[in-house]
Amino acid sequence: KAGVTQTPRYLIKTRGQQVTLSCSPISGHRSVSWYQQTPGQGLQFLFEYFSETQRNKGNFPGRFSGRQFSNSRSEMNVSTLELGDSALYLCASSSTGENEKLFFGSGTQLSVL
């Protein structure tokens, strides 16, 4: 079974731009969640989707948004990028998203200049 696939692996953007990151979960997994990892704040939960519905959301500004498609693939979008958005963005999938272990992708390293 293929693992969680995130694209692109690296991304460089400038302040004010927007960016879209993509995540393909493990086949059969319907829950996709997103995390931001920075040296200062560590790993922080962004949001979780299940069957195209956002069920849970972390404490991030509205510039961070996401969606999930009918095939469970997910995208997250960050608009009006700020320097502080530079981070490793990790996507994780699981069957139901409830009290289970998560399977993580390798992440997208975003640098905002």
Added chain:
Amino acid sequence: SQQGEEDPQALSIQEGENATMNCSYKTSINNLQWYRQNSGRGLVHLILIRSNEREKHSGRLRVTLDTSKKSSSLLITASRAADTASYFCATVPLGSWGKLQFGAGTQVVVTP
């Protein structure tokens, strides 16, 4: 904000030695999980312990959970150079979906 603290922040040991790291958390949980992360990569799930369990083993890993103290420990026995990584505990709050609350992590270096 992060759920809890991990101790120590960093650990340096030699191959063959045991590595122990601790995690404390703040709220009631469904389960607690441990993950490993190699530099700049994704996290790999190691072990899950449910709130009604006190100890769990998986290969060279041993995890304990004390819900009265809101703490957990991860023991890696007979460490290998390949165990060099950051280790994170993550709690699953009651009533949450897909949301793990991570500690700050313990960076472990195993020297051959």
